[in-house]
Amino acid sequence: xxxxxxxxxxxxxxxxxxxxxxxAMESQTIKGLIEDDCADNAIPLPxxxxxxxxxxxxxxKEHTSSSDSNSSKSNExxxxxxxxxxxxxxNVLFDLIMAANYLxxxxxxxxxxxxxxxxxxxxxxxxxxxxxxxxxxxxxxEEEEVRRENAWAFEISLKNNNVVDTFEVEESMxxxxxTIKNMIEDxxxxxxxxxxxxxxxxxxxxxxxxxxxxxxxxxxxEPSYSLASKLIDDPLKA
Amino acid sequence: xxxxxxxPILNRLPYDIVLNILTRLPVKSVIRLRCVSKSLxxxxxxxxxxxxxxxxxxxxxxxxxxxxIHLPFSYxxxxxxxxxxxxxxxxxxxxxxxxxxxxxxxxxxxxxxNGLLCLAVLVYGNVIYLWNPSxxxxxxLPDPCLGNSRFVKMGFAYHSENNDYKxxxxxxxxxxxxxxxxxxxxxxxxxxxxxxxxANGVYYYFRRSLLPAPLVSGALHWxxxxxxxxxxxxxxxxxxxxxxxxxxxxxxxxxxxxxKNLETHISSFKGKLAFIRSEYPGRVFSIWVxxxxxxxxxxxxxxxxxxxxxxxxxxxxxxxxxxxSYNYKNRIKSGREFVLVDVETLQEKNDLGIQISLSAxxxxxxxxxxxxxxxxxx
Numbered sequence: 001x002x003x004x005x006x007x008x009x010x011x012x013x014x015x016x017x018x019x020x021x022x023x024a025m026e027s028q029t030i031k032g033l034i035e036d037d038c039a040d041n042a043i044p045l046p047x048x049x050x051x052x053x054x055x056x057x058x059x060x061k062e063h064t065s066s067s068d069s070n071s072s073k074s075n076e077x078x079x080x081x082x083x084x085x086x087x088x089x090x091n092v093l094f095d096l097i098m099a100a101n102y103l104x105x106x107x108x109x110x111x112x113x114x115x116x117x118x119x120x121x122x123x124x125x126x127x128x129x130x131x132x133x134x135x136x137x138x139x140x141x142e143e144e145e146v147r148r149e150n151a152w153a154f155e156i157s158l159k160n161n162n163v164v165d166t167f168e169v170e171e172s173m174x175x176x177x178x179t180i181k182n183m184i185e186d187x188x189x190x191x192x193x194x195x196x197x198x199x200x201x202x203x204x205x206x207x208x209x210x211x212x213x214x215x216x217x218x219x220x221x222e223p224s225y226s227l228a229s230k231l232i233d234d235p236l237k238a
Numbered sequence: 239x240x241x242x243x244x245x246p247i248l249n250r251l252p253y254d255i256v257l258n259i260l261t262r263l264p265v266k267s268v269i270r271l272r273c274v275s276k277s278l279x280x281x282x283x284x285x286x287x288x289x290x291x292x293x294x295x296x297x298x299x300x301x302x303x304x305x306x307i308h309l310p311f312s313y314x315x316x317x318x319x320x321x322x323x324x325x326x327x328x329x330x331x332x333x334x335x336x337x338x339x340x341x342x343x344x345x346x347x348x349x350x351x352n353g354l355l356c357l358a359v360l361v362y363g364n365v366i367y368l369w370n371p372s373x374x375x376x377x378x379l380p381d382p383c384l385g386n387s388r389f390v391k392m393g394f395a396y397h398s399e400n401n402d403y404k405x406x407x408x409x410x411x412x413x414x415x416x417x418x419x420x421x422x423x424x425x426x427x428x429x430x431x432x433x434x435x436x437a438n439g440v441y442y443y444f445r446r447s448l449l450p451a452p453l454v455s456g457a458l459h460w461x462x463x464x465x466x467x468x469x470x471x472x473x474x475x476x477x478x479x480x481x482x483x484x485x486x487x488x489x490x491x492x493x494x495x496x497x498k499n500l501e502t503h504i505s506s507f508k509g510k511l512a513f514i515r516s517e518y519p520g521r522v523f524s525i526w527v528x529x530x531x532x533x534x535x536x537x538x539x540x541x542x543x544x545x546x547x548x549x550x551x552x553x554x555x556x557x558x559x560x561x562x563s564y565n566y567k568n569r570i571k572s573g574r575e576f577v578l579v580d581v582e583t584l585q586e587k588n589d590l591g592i593q594i595s596l597s598a599x600x601x602x603x604x605x606x607x608x609x610x611x612x613x614x615x616x
Contacts, residue, residue, distance in 0.1 A: 094251065101255055113255065117262035125273040137276045146273050149615060152374055153269040 007034065008042040009057075015050030016042060019057055026060035028104035048099045052092070056099050059085060059108050086115050090131070124154075256281075261291040265372045265603045285401060288605045292352055295602055301326065301556050307334075307355065307371075307601035308552065309347050310594040311448070317343050320371070322601055325556040328578050328590050334371045337616045338378065341365055346597040348405070349394030349450040353604025356394035356405055366392075366405060368423065372603040375613045382407055382419050383430045391443040393451035393458035395479045400424065403606075404479055406451075406458055410443055420482065426611065433484055443475070449553060450599050452506035455531040456480055459487070459511060461504050471495075474504060474511075489513060490526040490536035505553040512553065520547040523559065525581055540581040548577070552598035557581040562595065 005021040007030070025031040033043055045053060062081055086093070093112060100108035120128060129136055138146065251259075260268065260282070268291065272279045281287060304325040312318045317340055319333045336345075340359050348356040348366070358366040369376040393406040405421040407428075419430045443460050451458045457476040464471050472494050474487040488494070490513055493502070503514040511528040513536070523542040529535040540557075548561035559581050562574040576592040579585070607613055 097251065097255060101252070109258070113259045114262055116259045120259070120271075121263060121267045125270060128271070128274050134275050134278070136274070142276075143273065146279070150269050150272055153266050 009053065010042040010044045011048055011050040011053045012046050013050050015053065017050075017053060017057055019060075020064075023057065023060045023064045026064055026105055026107075027056075028106070030103065045103070047102045049095070052095045052099045055085075055088075055092075055096060056103060056105065056108065059111075060105065063107055082111055086111055257287065257290055261287070261294045263291075265605060268605060269373060282605075283609050285609060288608055289401065292604050292606065295353075295604060299602060304554075304556055305331065305601045306552075306554055306558075306598045307347065307350065308596045308598035309336075309345065309357070310592075310596045311346065312343050312594060314343055317345060320347075325554045325558055325600075326580065327587060328558065328560065328592070330591065336369075337374070338367055338369075338376055338614075346448065347450060347599045348392045349453065350599035350601060351394065351396035351403065351453065352606050353602045354396075354403060354606045355599065355601075356392075358392060364390075366421075368403065368405075368607065370604065370607040373605055373608055374616050375607045375610065376616070377423075377607070377610060377613045379405065379421055380427060382421070382428050389443070391451070391460050393453075393460070393477065395453045395458050397422070397479050398456065399480045406477055408443060408460070410462075418477075423610070431482075447501075447503040448551070448595070448597060449503045449505050450597065452504060452511060453479070454506050454509065454511045454528075457485075459504050461489075461502060472502075474513075487511075487528075487532070488534060490538070493526075501549060503550055503553065506555060507553070507557055508555060514550060514553055514559075516548070516550065520544070520549055520563075523548070523550065523561070525553075525559075542579055542581055542584065544577070546575075551576075551595040554598065555600055560590075560592075560596075560598070562592075 006018050007021050007024045009017045009019060009024065009030070011017070021034065025034065030043060048056070062078070062085075088096070093115065097109065097112040097116070099105075100112055119131070123131065128134065136143070260271070263271070268282055271282055302324075305322055306325050306328070307320050307322050309320045310318050317336050319335050321333050322331045323329055324331065336357070340357075342359045342365075345357055345359050348358050350356065353370055353372055355369045355371070356366065357369060358364075364382055366379040366382075367376050368379065389409055389411045391408045391410070393408075395404050395406070396402075397404050403423040407419045407421075408416065409418075410416040416433050417430060418433050419428045421428045443462050447461065451460050457478045459474050459476050461472060462475040464473070473489055476485045476487055477483075478485065493513065493515060501516040501520060505512045505514060507525070507527055511531065513526040513528075514523060515526075516523045521544050523540075523544070524538055525540040525542070526536045527539045529537050542559060544561065544563070546563040548563045550559065550561050552558075552560040554560075557580060559579045560576060561579070562576045564571045565573045565575055574593065574595070575588075576590050578587040578590055
């Protein structure tokens with residue numbers, strides 16, 4: 001017979017989960033209950049549904065086994081697993097945050113909060129409002145003013161390879177070019193995008209292109225890229 | 239077919255979780271959030287949010303990503319740009335234009351703390367600015383009470399007990415009482431008091447070092463000498479940022495004797511007080527570290543040899559020593575060559591792209607000054 005100690009967890013919707021004690025103890029809340037000898041019967045978790053609880057248990061299982069000395073799981077593998085695991089619907093993600101908070105599973109709380117933060121990082125204010133259903137309580141004048149005051153936060157610098165000229169460009173425009181978009185998303189937090197093999201003249205044309213593309217998108221007409229932009233996106237061809 | 243669910247409301251999450259999420263954002267993203275809604279705008283502009291965000295940033299700093307900001311001592315008509323670089327390698331990350339004017343281009347970084355910089359004009363130190371480049375805000379300090387003087391020493395410190403920032407200005411002319419002025423960010427004004435430390439109450443602050451006064455264990459430090467004219471007996475003077483009291487600390491054994499052309503500096507190394515001295519004529523730099531603060535615990539930790547006569551221009555928290563030596567053409571000085579040495583590994587680095595001496599200080603991104611009064615945005 002297995003000598004592994006197990007605990008029983010009961011979700012808000014009545015689902016029963018039998019879990020190894022070491023796995024359950026990833027939750028500081030459950031750990032406390034076990035240590036206080038309150039875990040003889042099923043532990044009721046009224047704030048967590050069965051669906052979410054099964055996900056939390058999955059996370060705890062994966063992270064407990066990785067801390068075993070015999071475990072061959074490397075940090076990269078664990079990170080890859082985490083990335084896959086967290087790829088869920090936004091509602092589920094928020095439920096996971098609440099569960100991780102209630103159950104006090106630090107690693108899961110960090111992972112979920114960081115994921116939401118990463119989502120916010122990429123978004124414009126309009127997108128953030130839409131994603132999180134936040135009411136825009138600015139008057140149009142107030143909004144214009146606050147946008148103007150903080151315009152610099154929406155810009156990135158494009159530098160040519162000689163670092164002679166720097167162009168301040170609205171980030172949403174620059175992202176029209178896939179290469180730049182990729183660089184931004186690869187965490188160029190310092191917002192200076194160096195473009196090698198590109199002279200200032202070409203860079204000016206590229207920026208014109210970005211503007212045209214954005215205007216075209218707004219008027220729903222078909223944009224065309226100049227040779228300049230193609231140079232950026234496909235330096236090999238040039 | 240599943241029903242379209244409404245997007246989750248951020249407000250559904252408890253405030254401390256929302257804080258947990260938002261304080262993970264880089265500064266630029268936080269600033270963008272100001273445009274989302276009024277409530278978000280005000281949540282972000284609280285001292286609590288600013289310090290929680292700062293703590294997150296500080297926890298992520300390690301030896302490999304720690305940064306410095308440096309500014310050359312220029313004599314050209316226009317003020318040069320500041321450069322943000324990696325502490326370990328001085329690899330340039332970005333250049334930042336100084337957004338305000340100085341009456342004289344010879345400016346220096348007095349100090350930094352939590353992403354807030356203090357810049358002053360070098361010679362007389364009476365035009366002073368506090369600046370957070372990450373959020374594009376600065377504040378010009380009101381004119382200090384004490385006028386221009388050659389005998390001014392300055393320091394900038396974070397006052398942790400009050401979550402405040404102080405600028406200290408010490409005037410110690412020969413044969414005169416020493417006067418101290420302290421500016422606190424929260425009050426927005428200077429306070430002045432006289433200090434008498436030595437037997438004859440006269441102190442000279444060793445003027446040759448241009449490194450920022452280090453903040454260690456809640457106190458700012460300068461090298462000083464007692465006595466009139468050529469001070470022979472030297473020591474460290476510390477200013478406790480909280481109590482605003484001065485104290486004397488002994489230099490490492492045998493180091494208190496002044497000598498001509500002896501180069502000495504005081505700095506901070508991994509949070510501890512460091513004393514740097516070069517043997518004349520500048521071929522060997524010795525670095526002592528005070529292991530336990532306030533107690534006689536100086537330990538000589540590093541000895542850095544150089545092939546050429548070198549002078550120190552910067553020493554960083556991570557132990558990067560930046561020195562320069564003169565190039566000569568037909569026996570005339572024709573420029574400077576800068577070398578960066580990691581004092582722990584003694585690895586040297588040459589191609590730094592630096593031509594002039596500079597002042598350097600620790601740098602990080604933060605929201606400090608976002609809630610400040612009378613700050614200028616640009």
